[in-house]
Amino acid sequence: MVLADLGKRINSAVNGALSNSQDDYASTVDHMLKGIVTALLESDVNVKLVSKLKNNLKSKLLDSKGDNRSISNGQTKKMIQKAVFDELCDLVDCRTGESFQPKKKKCNVIMFVGLQGSGKTTSCTKLAVYYSRRGYKVGLICADTFRAGAFDQLKQNAIKAHIPFYGSYTETNPVKVAAEGVAKFKKEKFEIIIVDTSGRHQQEQALFQEMVEISNVVKPNQTIMVLDASIGQAAEQQSKAFKESADFGAIILTKMDGHAKGGGAISAVAATNTPIIFIGTGEHMHDLEKFSPKSFVSKLLGIGDIESLLEQFQTVSNKEDTKATMENLQQGKFTLLDFKKQMQTIMKMGPLSNIAQMIPGMGNMMSQVGEEETSKKMKKMIYVLDSMTKEELESDGRLFIDQPSRMVRVAAGSGTSVFEVEMILMQQQMMARMAQSTKAAQQGGNMPGMPGIPGMPKIPGMPRMTPQMMQQAQQRLKQNPSLMKNMQNMLGGSGFPGAGGMPDMNEMMKMMQDPQMQQMARQFGMGM
């Protein structure tokens, strides 16, 4: 993703300037500003906005009466980093007042508008999936009678996502289809009704007229305009033109994956005072991210976004399952079934690269190993766990050691090798040992394998992972490429301690002998 490059460049402008202790404070700020400005302009961000950001930062950081602050002071560095972070958030923030929240047990109609090919139909399905996962009863309506095949596209998406849908192959009046669909879903007590409308290649009168007529009959609680981010700064002009005809209250910016102009589109939309509520990051139905300026900038700068991670984890995890796992953990147990449920929850959270981006420092690691390979490994692990009996799943795994023939049976049943089964058992054993050592865990719980997530209750004996610790660990890994490789091998490519992939036994043994690795493991609270 090109935006990741922008993040890297802003980081290196800030860190590069801050690490040059020979410079005085004013020259450091000056160097840093030059780097940030160049990075933003090259990412197509509007020149006026960049200049505003530069001036704001200058006046925040430089005292007009002269400044003799020391750049080697940790507090000064933090102050500079915070100022940069806040200004970047302001640059992409366009929220005005409270955002729309659909009400449970009420009927909420959401209408989509936008040009042809902007990603409306895809985004309608993504949003339907988003709300359906949050427990809403959601229905999709295709009110696009202009493009042949539009209904089939929505129908296919809806079937794949298990979302009820409405549309017509014969009716040519989109207003009528929209009205009938909404009436049907309302009668059936649907809580969210999403209406997809047609697009045109250009902003033309017929399109605007149709949007107004549909809006008049469906009376949407929210109208969302879908904009293709690859148009960059033209997003401002396009959204203004639409706003004059169809007053929409929110924007979904699509195709934010892999476009140089993404930064331009976000900042341009920010200038129109209409909030971006989601960004589309791929063609898959889960590639929709809630847009919040802080989360966006955090991910851009590789700081991670633990809040979103927890929100997503809580959304997709089954409350009963989580409760059972927490109860086991409090008794110092972690069964194979707990392991399986955890894997399933992580897989439900969407593409692993998206999850990795939310964890400080993990985004880069993930991009080095590859999504497909990791997903494949995780799926294989589920096949292995699926082939176990109830007794085996509910055990602590030791019965496999007492009766190795069970491993042979599971391997045959899951189409894997005994070695692969052994590796999974070893991972579960590692986590079970962690559970034992944290028997006295507080009420609530922590996600096993992810020690020290801020905001989660602390487990005694398991230190919180501070940003400094993460930085130190990353630095040590960078200085020692073979250690980095070992770490990746141990994590099986997933990037999550103990959460995915299949470790290589030899690598693991080698790693356990490595004093640096032992020290790091102690720091991570893994206690080798």
Ligand SMILES: Nc1nc2c(ncn2[C@@H]2O[C@H](COP(=O)(O)OP(=O)(O)OP(=O)(O)O)[C@@H](O)[C@H]2O)c(=O)[nH]1
């Ligand atoms: N890479 C990427 N592709 C996307 C994204 N959103 C949509 N697409 C793709 O963009 C193309 C157009 O998407 P549609 O959803 O058909 O667009 P539309 O606006 O409904 O088009 P009309 O129905 O013709 O008005 C499809 O190939 C989608 O898969 C995204 O966030 N990222």
